[in-house]
Amino acid sequence: MNLRKMAPDWVQVRGRRLSVAFGKRTVGRRPLPDFLVIGGQRCGTTSLFRALMDHPQIERPTMHKGVNYFDLNYDQGEAWYRAHFPMRAAAADTHVFDASGYYMFHPLAAERIGADLPGIKVIAMVRDPVERAYSAYKHEFARGFEWEKSFERALELEDARLEGEIERMVADPTYASFNHRHHAYRRRGEYARLLEPFIKALGRDNVLVIESESFWSEPEKEYARVNAFLDVSSFVPDKFERYNARPGRGLSPEVRAELEAHFAPHDAALGDLLGHAPVWRSTE
Template identity: 55%
Template sequence: MKPRLKRSVHAVSRTTGRVTAGSRVLPSFLIAGAQRSGTTSLYRALAQHPLILKPVFHKGVHYFDVAYDRGLPWYRAHFPRQATASRLARRYGCRPQAFESSPYYLFHPLACPRIAWDLPGVKVIALVRDPVERAFSAHAHELARGFETETSFARAVEMEEERLAGTVEELRASPYSISHAHRHHAYLARGRYAEQLAPLEQLIGRDRLLVLDSGRFFTEPEIVYDRVLEFLGLPHIGDPVFERHNARPRPSAMPESLRRELTDHFAELDALLTPWLGAEPTWRR
């Protein structure tokens, strides 16, 4: 389908979705991030489960970060109808669960409070990856998408503090605004996972937050997948195909001196992840 026609079809479908919002399900769980940490791979594995309902249009709705002004009926329009969920419940004897995956939710300063307010009882899954590799991957990703103009990763890291200065305060002061720098240039900041997980845990409770080590997911996907189903209270039905998605070729290797510097930079914050993961992060072993 051509892009323009596809956008038109989606616009009509969302209009219909808003009209029928009252008959649509809201998500029972979210994959909230982190960016470049395997969220798409986990999303596609979970979407193969017959009792897990994905969004109608695309993986990430991004309602709670950059589209909150559109309102909850707009958000509901992205999910299947209750009749679909009821039909699956009768077939499998278990309540289906809808979900979406928007990796900016974990980092956006207003997304998690909005989630806790609008989706009481929702469960949240967060994936964490070696923050040095995550940052390097994110830079290649933003460069390829045209959101980054600085081709040197080292220089982009040097520029980050200045680029992000005041962005959180601006987003809080103007809740419906969008910050290009905060969304696309936070290479190191997005890797400070403990600073993002702590307030989320306070908002929704420890029992509704599952933190996964992406390194383990990539090497032992079956074990991590079963852990997710247990967290969601869903039976294991069928065996999904596990694939890695959205991998980006790197324009060049990271200088070893910079890698050592950044690894030391994250040492204390990485250590704080152990209580959430139940083990030392794989990249620190």
């Protein structure tokens, strides 16, 4: 039971503000993150986040999962960001991290991360982009951020909704685009294109890509890869749970075929990056 989430919204907001205010007063003892989980959205990042929290050498932000600094709150400054992390002694053998499903998609995040945290390690999760797109639609609709009652119609509107939004975000770094954040169903699944800026900014060896299907089918094996990548002790949580799955009717064959065709070249490019075909394409 998460008592923090059970509190009224106003209590949670006030608690966060007080925590950040205190954090700023003790910012000299608070580290910047040692690694980041950058997304993608609806790819199992919450499940990975919970598994990482179990590791005895890894600590999360103090108040909530995602600080959203490099995407939505960059204008708040480094002291504000540090204020979200737990205090630690200089010799403490811990790794603190931040996780945001939007970092991977935000057009300025990779450049900001590379400038402020050069050489930091990042973990990206990818999933069958067809299933990811449909899951994202159900997620946004359930939260009231999507109002189109059919996935097909939301796909039809995607290009018009996103037209000019990236250009506006680049021109005005304080601009937060609702449509870019909540209505990108195809574009968030074009993984190789989204990962390229992080590889350019941080180096290929500092970017770990995990296929969600593999994480869910062989969690111990994938978690071991994470341990090795982060250079922390070998550890296996007592259990791995899948969070935030949303049930719903299946996709129509026509929509599935259209999306599979759209993603084919993007999946091929991801395969070049991974060194093998994505698991959702490996049986073709």
